[in-house]
Amino acid sequence: MLYGITARYDKYQQRFVTCLSQSELQVLAADWARSTGRVATSIELSRLADAALDDQRIVKEAMLQGLHKSDPVIIQRLLRDAEFLGFEGSAREKIDAVLAMDIAAGDEVIRRRLIQILQHNIANAEDKIDASDDQLQAIYTENINIGAVPARLSFEHIFFDVGKTDAKARAEFALQEKLFDASTGDVFLEGNQFFALTPGSLSSKFGHDFSVALNQKEAPMGEWFGPLRSAYGFHLVRLTERQAAYRRPVAVLGPELESIWQKKQQAQHWQDYLEDLRHQYRVECHAPN
Amino acid sequence: MQRVAHMNFNRCFSVLVKGLGGVFCLVLASTVYAATEQASALKESVFEEHREPCANTNSQRQVFFGDTHVHTKYSLDASTQGTRTSPADAYRFARGAEIGVQPWTADGKPLRHLRLDRPLDFAVVTDHAELFGEVEMCQTPGMEGYDTWQCKIYRKLPRAAFFLFNTQSSRAKRLGMCGDDGELCREASLRPWQEIQQAAEEAYDRTGDCEFTTFIAYEWTGAAANLANLHRNIIFKNTQVPKLPLSFIETPSAPLLWDALDRNCVNAGTGCEVLVIPHNSNLSDGYMFSLARDDGEPISAEDASQRARLERLVEVMQHKGSSECFYDPLNSADELCGFEQLPYSSFTDKFVGKVLPFMSKPAGPKSGFIRDVLRDGLEQERKLGVNPFKLGFIASSDTHIGAPGAVSESGFLGHGGAGVPVGDTVPEGLPDDLEFNPGGLAAVWAEANNRTALFDAMQRRETYGSSGPRITLRFFGGDESLPEDICERTDYVALGYEHGVPMGGDLALKEEGSSPVFTVFAKMDGGRSGHSGMPLQRIQIIKGSVDENGKRAEKVIDIAGDSDSEAGVDLNTCETFGSGYPQLCGRWQDPQFDPLEHAYYYARVLENPSCRWSQQICVAAKVDCDNPETIKPGYEQCCSAAHRPNIQERAWSSPIWYSPAVNAIGGHLP
Numbered sequence: 013m014l015y016g017i018t019a020r021y022d023k024y025q026q027r028f029v030t031c032l033s034q035s036e037l038q039v040l041a042a043d044w045a046r047s048t049g050r051v052a053t054s055i056e057l058s059r060l061a062d063a064a065l066d067d068q069r070i071v072k073e074a075m076l077q078g079l080h081k082s083d084p085v086i087i088q089r090l091l092r093d094a095e096f097l098g099f100e101g102s103a104r105e106k107i108d109a110v111l112a113m114d115i116a117a118g119d120e121v122i123r124r125r126l127i128q129i130l131q132h133n134i135a136n137a138e139d140k141i142d143a144s145d146d147q148l149q150a151i152y153t154e155n156i157n158i159g160a161v162p163a164r165l166s167f168e169h170i171f172f173d174v175g176k177t178d179a180k181a182r183a184e185f186a187l188q189e190k191l192f193d194a195s196t197g198d199v200f201l202e203g204n205q206f207f208a209l210t211p212g213s214l215s216s217k218f219g220h221d222f223s224v225a226l227n228q229k230e231a232p233m234g235e236w237f238g239p240l241r242s243a244y245g246f247h248l249v250r251l252t253e254r255q256a257a258y259r260r261p262v263a264v265l266g267p268e269l270e271s272i273w274q275k276k277q278q279a280q281h282w283q284d285y286l287e288d289l290r291h292q293y294r295v296e297c298h299a300p301n
Numbered sequence: 302m303q304r305v306a307h308m309n310f311n312r313c314f315s316v317l318v319k320g321l322g323g324v325f326c327l328v329l330a331s332t333v334y335a336a337t338e339q340a341s342a343l344k345e346s347v348f349e350e351h352r353e354p355c356a357n358t359n360s361q362r363q364v365f366f367g368d369t370h371v372h373t374k375y376s377l378d379a380s381t382q383g384t385r386t387s388p389a390d391a392y393r394f395a396r397g398a399e400i401g402v403q404p405w406t407a408d409g410k411p412l413r414h415l416r417l418d419r420p421l422d423f424a425v426v427t428d429h430a431e432l433f434g435e436v437e438m439c440q441t442p443g444m445e446g447y448d449t450w451q452c453k454i455y456r457k458l459p460r461a462a463f464f465l466f467n468t469q470s471s472r473a474k475r476l477g478m479c480g481d482d483g484e485l486c487r488e489a490s491l492r493p494w495q496e497i498q499q500a501a502e503e504a505y506d507r508t509g510d511c512e513f514t515t516f517i518a519y520e521w522t523g524a525a526a527n528l529a530n531l532h533r534n535i536i537f538k539n540t541q542v543p544k545l546p547l548s549f550i551e552t553p554s555a556p557l558l559w560d561a562l563d564r565n566c567v568n569a570g571t572g573c574e575v576l577v578i579p580h581n582s583n584l585s586d587g588y589m590f591s592l593a594r595d596d597g598e599p600i601s602a603e604d605a606s607q608r609a610r611l612e613r614l615v616e617v618m619q620h621k622g623s624s625e626c627f628y629d630p631l632n633s634a635d636e637l638c639g640f641e642q643l644p645y646s647s648f649t650d651k652f653v654g655k656v657l658p659f660m661s662k663p664a665g666p667k668s669g670f671i672r673d674v675l676r677d678g679l680e681q682e683r684k685l686g687v688n689p690f691k692l693g694f695i696a697s698s699d700t701h702i703g704a705p706g707a708v709s710e711s712g713f714l715g716h717g718g719a720g721v722p723v724g725d726t727v728p729e730g731l732p733d734d735l736e737f738n739p740g741g742l743a744a745v746w747a748e749a750n751n752r753t754a755l756f757d758a759m760q761r762r763e764t765y766g767s768s769g770p771r772i773t774l775r776f777f778g779g780d781e782s783l784p785e786d787i788c789e790r791t792d793y794v795a796l797g798y799e800h801g802v803p804m805g806g807d808l809a810l811k812e813e814g815s816s817p818v819f820t821v822f823a824k825m826d827g828g829r830s831g832h833s834g835m836p837l838q839r840i841q842i843i844k845g846s847v848d849e850n851g852k853r854a855e856k857v858i859d860i861a862g863d864s865d866s867e868a869g870v871d872l873n874t875c876e877t878f879g880s881g882y883p884q885l886c887g888r889w890q891d892p893q894f895d896p897l898e899h900a901y902y903y904a905r906v907l908e909n910p911s912c913r914w915s916q917q918i919c920v921a922a923k924v925d926c927d928n929p930e931t932i933k934p935g936y937e938q939c940c941s942a943a944h945r946p947n948i949q950e951r952a953w954s955s956p957i958w959y960s961p962a963v964n965a966i967g968g969h970l971p
Contacts, residue, residue, distance in 0.1 A: 173883075195791050220827075243833065244824070267503075271503075
């Protein structure tokens with residue numbers, strides 16, 4: 013009982029962060045200016061300082077929880093630090109020596125790793141609750157692009173190169189005379205048959221105007237028509253399949269919607285956890301330097 | 302038919318994979334690329350991918366565009382710049398979804414958003430294996446960690462400190478980082494590496510639609526003793542991957558990496574297959590493609606074989622510049638090498654240059670540019686019988702904001718990596734360092750959009766790099782049986798495969814004394830919604846050779862288009878003018894061919910000139926360099942001497958090689 017109280021008191025004693033010194037604030041401001049090309053406003057500087065304090069809390073809390081003792085990346089990093097500083101002994105002794113110097117929290121790699129681990133742990137701390145149907149539906153409604161399947165067209169074409177003479181006339185003649193063999197026309201590098209192209213793919217391969225023309229509803233199915241103008245020349249086209257744009261239903265998208273919902277939940281857990289940490293840690297300020 | 306011979310064989314077995322979400326059974330698969338190297342013969346375990354066959358399959362192959370170099374929040378040099386994009390987010394972005402981009406509000410909402418105007422066909426998240434970009438971090442003022450004591454030592458004593466640090470770290474690993482029973486590593490694998498695998502699995506379209514492909518991958522972030530860049534992306538063919546990525550910490554040199562990949566992947570008996578893609582040899586100060594082993598001895602034929610087997614592609618261009626060829630304004634015969642060149646030879650020099658410009662070492666002819674490296678490879682083949690640098694080309698972004706494929710010159714937000722961080726607010730002015738660029742795309746010729754077909758295509762180097770536009774590019778090499786009128790034939794592609802080899806292949810001439818024939822066909826990017834594509838200007842073939850006496854030569858030949866084109870761009874408005882070509886095709890026979898020389902040939906396709914990303918921003922900001930009052934803070938670089946306001950976007954095919962030895966034995970695939 014007494015041990016438990018003592019341990020909690022010890023942790024309480026250790027749960028503090030040090031407010032940023034003037035020189036640290038200056039470094040933050042200088043980094044900001046270097047990154048953004050302008051001076052930080054007082055509000056921005058205040059937020060930078062708050063974020064730095066949050067980082068201090070997270071790193072300290074992670075170390076209080078002993079997360080640095082079992083992570084291979086941190087262990088490896090501590091050993092590297094020890095080797096670099098010339099410490100002798102077993103791996104455990106080297107690690108202890110580095111930890112005793114209290115430089116681990118100043119190692120950016122260890123700091124980043126601790127933050128990452130704590131975030132992971134908090135995200136997975138609570139029993140996973142599956143989203144309800146209503147919650148999935150809400151995600152589906154909020155994210156209108158999820159599950160959107162664009163229209164697709166499959167077709168064959170005969171190409172008439174504008175770099176050669178009378179491209180349009182030759183195309184019209186081929187249509188009139190029903191000369192629907194690819195060799196009637198000119199070479200189109202990507203061939204004469206295309207499968208399930210979206211409007212975007214059509215634009216990439218033929219140009220935007222051609223894509224728009226081919227996606228018009230009145231374009232006939234199964235019959236040769238044209239010539240249609242593209243960025244490359246004229247084309248006689250025969251549509252072989254048209255798949256209308258649609259949106260996959262919620263039932264099909266369940267795992268993806270669930271994943272987005274879970275991610276939101278995890279983000280919320282993390283924010284709540286951070287808020288708790290802010291209350292648990294006192295901020296100690298020393299005389300200005 | 303002279304196509305590179307390869308055979309496929311399949312075998313199936315099931316593997317239980319325990320993921321975060323539960324246990325699921327995968328039957329993995331792939332056709333196996335039967336490379337003839339010794340190690341490949343050891344591969345017994347072959348996987349069959351459990352997926353629906355692709356409805357859209359073309360035996361003559363189709364081009365798929367992707368990005369094989371993407372960093373997310375799991376790269377420390379990305380997260381310290383505020384990147385919060387997860388691997389899953391990055392894959393969603395590649396498929397057309399919107400992502401949030403920093404700065405973020407206090408409650409975690411992004412102030413900027415980004416969406417691709419055209420989704421990608423494939424993407425590969427390649428976060429730093431070390432989980433931090435230590436070198437970049439220590440050298441990038443403003444990044445968290447810059448002022449740590451380790452970084453201070455790094456900067457003060459780079460050679461000694463870096464060497465000590467990393468050789469000691471490899472010992473540290475042997476002290477048992479995984480614990481006695483490996484439990485620590487298993488636990489760790491549940492975090493980023495596991496999430497990266499899971500994100501790749503979830504985003505991979507295994508339906509018959511074959512809309513989108515992913516690969517499990519990471520970046521090995523190595524550096525030479527002088528901090529020169531040795532970075533390589535490690536891409537796995539299927540879900541059989543090492544338990545943890547082999548990082549620079551465990552394998553502190555490229556040869557150690559290759560050995561470990563052979564041990565833990567290729568020869569592990571699990572069906573693991575891997576591809577290593579070096580990048581930014583322009584920043585390697587010549588170390589990326591060293592001809593010496595770790596012990597200082599020259600590489601052996603065995604070393605060369607291992608390297609050629611694992612390193613089959615190279616990034617010819619990305620966010621941090623082009624690595625194609627060195628450009629010296631006073632001496633370079635090929636003025637088109639003056640494209641997205643960095644003014645320094647390593648990151649050390651970049652940051653030294655910010656403080657002491659005269660101390661910064663500029664790139665030089667020995668910096669590691671690929672055109673010279675390919676010739677080194679020919680030279681080695683002459684000596685060893687094996688070419689260690691048989692590298693096909695791709696390009697990618699190296700985005701550090703988790704935005705694969707965001708490579709348009711328009712609306713560039715900056716990619717962050719080692720440049721100006723996309724910081725806590727939207728900066729006025731240029732969003733990235735002036736010398737950086739939006740990066741490029743990887744183009745792959747494959748039968749269908751799935752892992753097996755794409756990986757096999759990358760293995761046989763039937764790939765090309767684009768500086769951004771989706772230019773379509775075919776390149777075949779053969780002999781005089783390639784018809785003279787091939788450019789006029791609607792069965793161009795079939796003829797190319799029938800009478801020649803595609804990009805990435807080896808020439809096998811049928812008749813002794815005949816001179817090789819090449820054909821290149823390029824089609825301009827058709828554009829995107831509301832934006833027309835840029836017409837092509839010309840096609841070139843670049844030939845590099847080493848003769849039987851070791852004498853090196855290089856030639857750049859225009860084979861189609863108009864080198865005297867008057868097409869251009871008005872730099873005051875960024876409006877383009879003049880005409881170009883929607884499609885271009887050429888057939889060229891090498892008139893100076895010497896059957897005893899070793900040679901490579903690759904194609905380069907150029908668009909008409911356009912405004913570079915930086916100039917587009919400068920024009921939008923109404924900067925007039927003749928009127929100082931218009932040069933607002935953040936836009937000073939618009940008027941600097943180093944600013945290159947226009948560019949010629951381009952695509953580079955993988956080379957086709959000619960070797961006297963190969964032809965003496967009738968052709969084989971290295």
